[in-house]
Amino acid sequence: MLVRLILQKILMLLAVVWAAGTLNFFIPRLAPKNPIAEKLTQMAGTSGVDPTKIQEMSEAFNAKFGLDRPLWQQYLSYLGDMAQFDFGYSITKYPVRVADLIAAALPWTLGLMISTTLIAFVLGTLLGAAAGWKRNSRILQILSPLIMVFSAIPFYLLGLVLIYFLAAKAGWFPISGGHGIVSIPEWSWEFAREVLHHAVLPSISIIIASIGTWAIGMRSMMVNVQGEDYMTFAEAKGLKPWRLFLRYGMRNALLPQATALALYFGHVVNGAVLVEIVFSYPGLGSLLLDSIKLFDFPTIYGIVFILTLTVAISMLAIDLIYPLLDPRVRVGGLNG
Amino acid sequence: MVNRRTVLSCASVAVTIVFTGMNAWSQTTVPRNRTLIVAGQVEAPVYRNVGLANPYSINNEDYRVSIINMFEPLFYYNSNKNEVIPWLATGFDYAADFSAVTVKMRNGPTWSDGKPFTVDDVIFTLEMLIANGNGKKDLLNGAGLAAAVKAVTKVDAQTVRIDLNQPDPRFAFKFLINYFDVGLQWLPAHIWKDAGDPAAFRNFDIAKGWPVTTGPWTVTRFTDNQVFMDRRTEWWAAKAGIAPMPEIQRVITIPGGTRDRMAQMIASNQVDIISDIQIAEVVRQLVTQNPKITTFTGTNAPYGARDWWPTSLYFNHKSGKWADVNVRRAINHYLDRKQLIDTAYAGASEATFSPFPGFGSLKPSIDAVKPLADKHGIGVFDRARGDQLMTVAGYKKNAGGICEKDGQPLAAIIEAIPVLNAIGPVVAQQLKNSGIDASFRSTPESRAIMRDGKYDLTLFGHRGSISDPYASLEMYHSRNAFEVGRPTLFPARWSNADYDKIVDEIGKLAPDNPKIGELVVAAMDIWMREAVEAPISEWYHRVPMNQTYWTGWPTEQNPYMQPSFWYTSGSFGYVLPRLKPAN
Numbered sequence: 001m002l003v004r005l006i007l008q009k010i011l012m013l014l015a016v017v018w019a020a021g022t023l024n025f026f027i028p029r030l031a032p033k034n035p036i037a038e039k040l041t042q043m044a045g046t047s048g049v050d051p052t053k054i055q056e057m058s059e060a061f062n063a064k065f066g067l068d069r070p071l072w073q074q075y076l077s078y079l080g081d082m083a084q085f086d087f088g089y090s091i092t093k094y095p096v097r098v099a100d101l102i103a104a105a106l107p108w109t110l111g112l113m114i115s116t117t118l119i120a121f122v123l124g125t126l127l128g129a130a131a132g133w134k135r136n137s138r139i140l141q142i143l144s145p146l147i148m149v150f151s152a153i154p155f156y157l158l159g160l161v162l163i164y165f166l167a168a169k170a171g172w173f174p175i176s177g178g179h180g181i182v183s184i185p186e187w188s189w190e191f192a193r194e195v196l197h198h199a200v201l202p203s204i205s206i207i208i209a210s211i212g213t214w215a216i217g218m219r220s221m222m223v224n225v226q227g228e229d230y231m232t233f234a235e236a237k238g239l240k241p242w243r244l245f246l247r248y249g250m251r252n253a254l255l256p257q258a259t260a261l262a263l264y265f266g267h268v269v270n271g272a273v274l275v276e277i278v279f280s281y282p283g284l285g286s287l288l289l290d291s292i293k294l295f296d297f298p299t300i301y302g303i304v305f306i307l308t309l310t311v312a313i314s315m316l317a318i319d320l321i322y323p324l325l326d327p328r329v330r331v332g333g334l335n336g
Numbered sequence: 337m338v339n340r341r342t343v344l345s346c347a348s349v350a351v352t353i354v355f356t357g358m359n360a361w362s363q364t365t366v367p368r369n370r371t372l373i374v375a376g377q378v379e380a381p382v383y384r385n386v387g388l389a390n391p392y393s394i395n396n397e398d399y400r401v402s403i404i405n406m407f408e409p410l411f412y413y414n415s416n417k418n419e420v421i422p423w424l425a426t427g428f429d430y431a432a433d434f435s436a437v438t439v440k441m442r443n444g445p446t447w448s449d450g451k452p453f454t455v456d457d458v459i460f461t462l463e464m465l466i467a468n469g470n471g472k473k474d475l476l477n478g479a480g481l482a483a484a485v486k487a488v489t490k491v492d493a494q495t496v497r498i499d500l501n502q503p504d505p506r507f508a509f510k511f512l513i514n515y516f517d518v519g520l521q522w523l524p525a526h527i528w529k530d531a532g533d534p535a536a537f538r539n540f541d542i543a544k545g546w547p548v549t550t551g552p553w554t555v556t557r558f559t560d561n562q563v564f565m566d567r568r569t570e571w572w573a574a575k576a577g578i579a580p581m582p583e584i585q586r587v588i589t590i591p592g593g594t595r596d597r598m599a600q601m602i603a604s605n606q607v608d609i610i611s612d613i614q615i616a617e618v619v620r621q622l623v624t625q626n627p628k629i630t631t632f633t634g635t636n637a638p639y640g641a642r643d644w645w646p647t648s649l650y651f652n653h654k655s656g657k658w659a660d661v662n663v664r665r666a667i668n669h670y671l672d673r674k675q676l677i678d679t680a681y682a683g684a685s686e687a688t689f690s691p692f693p694g695f696g697s698l699k700p701s702i703d704a705v706k707p708l709a710d711k712h713g714i715g716v717f718d719r720a721r722g723d724q725l726m727t728v729a730g731y732k733k734n735a736g737g738i739c740e741k742d743g744q745p746l747a748a749i750i751e752a753i754p755v756l757n758a759i760g761p762v763v764a765q766q767l768k769n770s771g772i773d774a775s776f777r778s779t780p781e782s783r784a785i786m787r788d789g790k791y792d793l794t795l796f797g798h799r800g801s802i803s804d805p806y807a808s809l810e811m812y813h814s815r816n817a818f819e820v821g822r823p824t825l826f827p828a829r830w831s832n833a834d835y836d837k838i839v840d841e842i843g844k845l846a847p848d849n850p851k852i853g854e855l856v857v858a859a860m861d862i863w864m865r866e867a868v869e870a871p872i873s874e875w876y877h878r879v880p881m882n883q884t885y886w887t888g889w890p891t892e893q894n895p896y897m898q899p900s901f902w903y904t905s906g907s908f909g910y911v912l913p914r915l916k917p918a919n
Contacts (some may be wrong), residue, residue: 033784037784038783038784039394039395040394041787041823041825042783042785042823043394043476044785045753045799045825046400046517046904049394050475050480051799051824051825051826052815052818052824052825052826053480054825055822055823055824056473056479057394057473057474057479058475058823060473060474061394061474064472064474076365088817090574092384093384093388093395094535094536095387095388095393095535095537095538096386096387096388104560106387175597175600176597177676179561180560197617213405214628216430235679268754278368280382280593281562282382282561286382290384293780
């Protein structure tokens with residue numbers, strides 16, 4: 001029974017990946033643009049391409065990248081390539097392989113997003129738990145609306161405000177980039193300090209904007225939990241308030257938060273695209289945007305495929321792990 | 337017993353060892369006052385093509401602001417002085433009928449790996465490109481060379497003969513002499529012959545010292561946001577006494593990002609030179625507020641060096657809307673160039689009346705066609721005359737003041753690429769004020785619309801003549817008047833058989849043939865009479881240069897080269913050894 005259920009889930013995962021992959025293939029093709037012709041037009045305006053030979057060169061490059069074949073043939077090749085994780089060559093960065101581009105951008109995005117997500121999760125959850133537990137606290141009553149306001153502000157807008165006040169006006173932080181313009185990336189304390197310094201503003205903008213989401217979720221869960229019978233029973237037993245808060249309140253309220261966190265990690269690879277753009281941060285989001293602007297199909301396909309896969313796998317993992325965390329959602333329960 | 341304190345202590349020690357150890361391998365640092373920092377405008381916030389040093393790849397936009405300047409040409413050309421500067425070669429001769437060019441190489445240049453630069457390298461480069469132009473067509477310059485060259489032959493150890501498919505007295509200026517975005521990069525045959533597919537060859541390996549060039553630099557770093565070019569210890573040109581050894585020890589090129597960002601960086605002395613800022617008022621503010629910043633024209637307008645891209649308003653000659661010459665001439669009269677320049681460029685430019693940029697070598701042609709421009713009203717603002725011509729064309733102004741014919745108002749969208757956003761709305765408004773229902777549009781699609789000939793009117797430059805008038809004239813030859821849909825960056829798509837005959841005749845004559853003068857006048861008489869386009873203004877590259885760390889930049893007083901470091905000719909390589917430390 002369990003094996004069958006797992007197989008069903010895996011089949012569902014494959015179906016989701018196929019459907020998303022198919023959309024991923026066709027949506028960029030809806031635009032009536034040929035990346036080769038665009039590139040060569042640009043080159044003809046600046047160097048080395050005879051302005052009257054754009055068509056001939058376009059035809060040569062279309063053949064090279066298989067863009068001259070019927071769309072259905074390109075689609076079948078695409079499915080085969082994705083199944084083998086062969087993303088091929090980037091058109092706008094040829095002869096660089098898409099996998100190499102993703103590998104170079106990924107650490108910046110993961111570094112930024114994992115650390116900020118964890119910090120925002122911990123702070124937001126604690127704040128939400130406290131707000132739900134002590135609903136009469138004056139400080140928390142002031143903080144709660146503030147948190148809600150910040151959670152409604154997009155990352156990038158907050159980023160612009162931070163750049164203006166803390167970078168441009170106060171000069172405390174750099175305006176953009178992942179490190180200084182002339183520094184050499186190396187394993188040194190100095191460089192690590194510089195990277196952290198550059199990461200402060202993008203991190204703060206993400207943390208402030210997402211802390212509220214975690215806090216609001218946790219607060220409502222805590223309010224629900226407080227009304228449960230086992231809480232009344234524990235209180236009647238005379239347990240200390242901090243024990244009630246931590247072991248009975250937070251522990252039970254945390255489960256949906258943990259689920260959301262796991263889901264969120266599936267999206268981490270997406271990066272905060274706009275934050276990366278605002279801060280000229282060299283992550284996956286910037287790479288994706290750049291590829292979309294230039295209609296670099298192989299790079300778009302590679303990145304979106306990775307994003308699809310991470311989200312789908314994280315959802316599968318949650319489906320499989322959840323019953324272990326919560327006895328109420330066991331396989332038997334599903335049958336019942 | 338392993339407790340938490342033990343684990344933390346061990347982790348701290350391990351991290352310290354890793355960081356200290358790795359730091360020992362880190363790159364040597366060069367003092368700031370021996371480092372030149374260049375902020376080049378590339379499209380992305382970071383370099384896209386890390387580790388690509390193939391000069392013939394179509395994806396060379398990162399490389400062209402940096403490594404391209406390591407390659408040395410056979411000849412440089414300084415348009416400021418109309419001067420050909422022999423470099424890897426000492427001279428060239430044409431056959432009497434211009435069916436071949438014989439090039440004499442210099443004795444002594446060496447590649448950065450110590451091997452001699454020879455005539456075989458020149459032959460290898462040409463033959464590789466020609467083979468590609470005849471076959472795969474995936475390298476820059478391949479198609480053009482394949483169309484022009486019949487054979488390349490080694491005459492002796494110092495001499496190469498290039499036989500042409502058609503007599504061409506300008507072949508050297510098309511391929512052998514490097515200036516602006518014209519010219520070739522010569523490749524070391526001993527490396528490239530084993531490269532396999534030349535379009536897929538990255539030509540980059542720091543451990544092997546690649547790219548191997550004849551210039552005084554070697555690439556020591558190429559990441560997504562930095563290119564380091566370090567000075568080599570030896571350089572053949574310094575030994576030969578034709579150039580000083582560079583005093584710059586390291587050139588760092590970084591992606592400059594937006595113009596605002598680049599302006600901030602040079603204003604705060606973080607970088608030494610940045611890409612074209614374009615907006616004259618911004619450059620004026622830079623040179624006013626930071627006395628260390630200068631431009632090609634110092635602190636005076638136009639704050640830059642003239643480019644080969646004078647701006648015109650193009651009519652789409654494949655569209656019936658502009659079939660009547662009276663309408664085209666009227667639009668020429670409706671444009672007030674002075675107001676355009678004052679409004680869009682804060683007065684920092686010059687009006688034009690022909691497609692020629694105002695380089696000294698073209699001055700005789702420009703002066704010769706001035707009376708024709710006056711006669712046909714090209715470049716002359718005269719709204720009343722324009723109204724008369726519109727009446728002759730059968731237009732009347734309707735109640736809204738818009739010209740109308742057979743009940744149809746004359747409306748037009750002016751397409752332009754973003755770099756012309758400053759001037760576009762002013763042109764549209766001037767036309768509107770004169771009765772043409774014009775609007776300006778600059779979108780990501782505008783370049784493609786213009787390229788495919790699907791526009792009404794477009795603002796664009798030329799990239800034609802620099803040293804002699806033929807290149808600009810040739811842009812209007814009927815062979816370039818493609819049908820709508822076929823891409824070209826010669827937007828006019830105009831054709832005239834009489835004009836073609838004259839241009840063909842000029843094409844057969846050497847640039848210094850005195851007969852060319854009268855032929856230019858004859859061709860331009862047709863061009864002006866037909867009001868092929870509406871010339872507007874010169875184009876300047878406004879490149880701020882910072883003198884905090886480096887002096888000796890090219891200027892109007894010392895115009896030894898163009899300061900534009902992104903030209904694919906690699907002409908900035910000529911500038912680098914001539915920069916002197918400020919202290």
